[in-house]
Amino acid sequence: MMMVMTMMMVMMMMMMLAKKGKTFLDLPYVVKGMNVSFSRILSYIEATAAEKLNNNECTPANLCYSLQETLFAMLMEITERAMAHCDKKDVLIVGGVGCNERSQEMMRTMCSARGGRLFATDDRYYMLTTEQ
C-alpha cells in the first residue's frame, strides 16, 4: 500500500509533536540580511539528528520542538528587519503555517516590542487538501 502525505500533513504532525517537546537541541541558524537558508538544517537532520534519534539521545518531539523554534526564530528575525527597513509596526500573517500558535506568539511578542500589532488567521484557514 502506498502512503501519500502532503507537505501540509507532515507539517501539522510536526507541529503537534513540537508541542510535546521540552529540550532544545541546537540547530544551525543561518540568516543573512533578508535571506534564510535551510540547507544546513537539512544536512544536520540527515546526518547528526538521525543518529541522535537512533541512539535515543533525542526524541522526535524534542527535534520537532527545536526545529520549530529555530525556523520561526529565523523568520521572526527577517520579518523584524523588513519592518525596520519599511518603518512598519503591524504584521498580517496568512496561510497554513501562519495558523501555528507558536509562530503567532513569537510574532505577537516581536510586534508588541515594536509598538505594533499582529493580525493573524486561526485554524479555520488550514488547507487540508491540495490540488496540483
Ligand SMILES: *[C@@H]1O[C@H](CO)[C@@H](O)[C@H](O)[C@H]1NC(C)=O
Ligand atoms: C540574499 O539573496 C539575494 C538573492 O540570491 C542576494 O542577491 C543577496 O546578496 C543576498 N543577501 C545577503 C545579505 O546575503
